[in-house]
Amino acid sequence: MNQAPSRSLLPRETFALGSIPLVESDSVLEARRKVHSLASVVAGDSLLSTRLATVVSEVGKTLQRLNNQARIEVGLCARGNLPRLLLSFVGELDARSLGYLQNFFGHLDEDASSSGLYHRVNVELTSTGVDNATLGRLRQIVEQKTRDQLLEEIQTKNSELEESLETLKRTRSAKDRMESELNIGRDIQMSMLPLSFPAFPEQGEFDVHATLYPAQEVGGDFYDMFMIDLDHFCFCVGDVSGKGVPAALFMAVTKTLIKSRAANDLSPASILSHVNSETAVGNDSAMFVTLWLAILNLQTGELVYSNAGHNPPYLMRAGGDMERLDKRHGPVIGAMEGIAYGEDSATLAPADLLYLYTDGVTEAMDIEGSLYGEDRLRDRLADADYPAAQDAVQDTVDDVWRFQGDASQADDITIMSVRYHGPVTQEGDTELILTMHNDITAISAVNDDFNGWAEKHGIPTNVQRPMNICLDELLNNIVSYGFCDEAVDEQHEIELHFRLPDSELVVTIVDDGKPFNPFGNEPPDTCLSVEDRPIGGLGVHLVKNFMDKVHYERHGENNVVTLHKHLDGENEA
């Protein structure tokens, strides 16, 4: 089979209209129809058109049979003032077909160049001429697609579409899975953060504020803050390597270890050493966390801190000076077992402010890819005088957002600020601290002392008396059931702390008895016979009803119960 030349074989001065392929019997029929239409449009002679179509049909069959890329090229050319339609049969023709064409047209141009023969058939046009609209129509006729071509095209398109839909589905579900895992990780991360501020409204010694803006994908920042006892405030900021659920779980473990250890360990160095040992063991995924942790003594302002590979925080002194707590005490947590972390201390004066952050702040990028940077942060803080912790957080976050503009957030952004106000007891006699031994008869003295203090501070009797009842109930519980496992005559101290923040009476009762939440379930049978045990829960029922809020926490070796009662005496509960 001959290979027809693929380049256009129309004479140079011809305006090409396109090409009609002759590749199978169907396309010959199609070519016949098209040439008929073309001739009708150009010559306006239906008899001529029909005859021409018959010739195309006969010759086309031969061409299609003998040649691989047989086709009819269609063009327009000018002779004198009249345009003429030009049909070029491209491909080798047998003698019979050539004779047929010759009989019909009387004259044939033959060219045996390239790889085969081609034949040109010229058809005279009538005088109507060819305007642009006609030209468009002619071209349309030549290029018209056959039904089969259309079907095939549609099928091809369809399968392409299906394929891309499949691909899309696959990538989507993979992406969704990844996204949902990241989302779960982020949910765990965010659910672990203390988010309500003010976080410790009853602590007049300091105020604290923190914020965490999670990045879309990367990021494992966290922070935590809690009271270890009435005088010690523990807070930390960290950044877990990795992302998603594994990072979130590592974060949860770290946070839990910190809090449980800090309950009876006031040394940040010791806490970090412990947390590191626990997390480094069997840490197959080699995750780690940078951590800066400090414990602030609210009475003295002494701040003890330990830094495990985290950005050193800034300490903004009340006078305007700024320093950096840039001591480092060991590598990141979880990387290697058996590391003994160190610690340093600084003394905070009233109105000093601490500023903690993660690298998401300094590595925030603007649209051009430049970093927010350490210098910019330091300058911003150095020029500022923040009246409250929240102002420091808000001002710098705003500045980072301004800098970032429309650029996307690359990493979690976390900021925590702590402002020390100094010990509250110096500001006035608004506190009462009482200590009693585990002796039932001492309860009355506690109530008497409380009443004396309450009257001095104008606490109304409808707050005093319910508090008397609650103290009677809770202290009775502690003394009667809290220590029975130990020697009967062993002495224990129960500490009571009465405060008046924000027109509220807050009482904290601390004892070192067995772990027992009076507001949880009934006490397990401790050491009394059934007859001697109290009528179930009546006392605690009274406490819960009289107080606006009750809270129990186990801190190390201590039970800590906190009671809140609003000074207007109205029961919210």
Add this chain to the structure above:
Amino acid sequence: MDISTEQIDNTTVVRMSGNLDTNTSGPAHQKIDALIEEGNTHLLVNLRQVPFVSSAGLRILLATAKRLNGTEGSLKITDLNETVNEVFEISGFNTILNVFSTEEDALKDG
């Protein structure tokens, strides 16, 4: 806790003074039990001078009521202050004990 008594007709009026709590409920209970042993089965406990009653106090009042009910006797409680009244409401004791606002009201009743 001071307790004084006065006999009005067949009713023994018991006037308490002081808190009825963990420490005072025991002695108060003994005093009331002694009165019952002496044959005083119709008691009226006046709480006018009692600033507060804790669950320990509620327990002895309940025990007394149960004991008197078993002997055809009666227990009436009067003169609850705001806090004590609230204790009675929270605990539901206002529905199981005979509570009156004043001694006079209680004496007029039955």
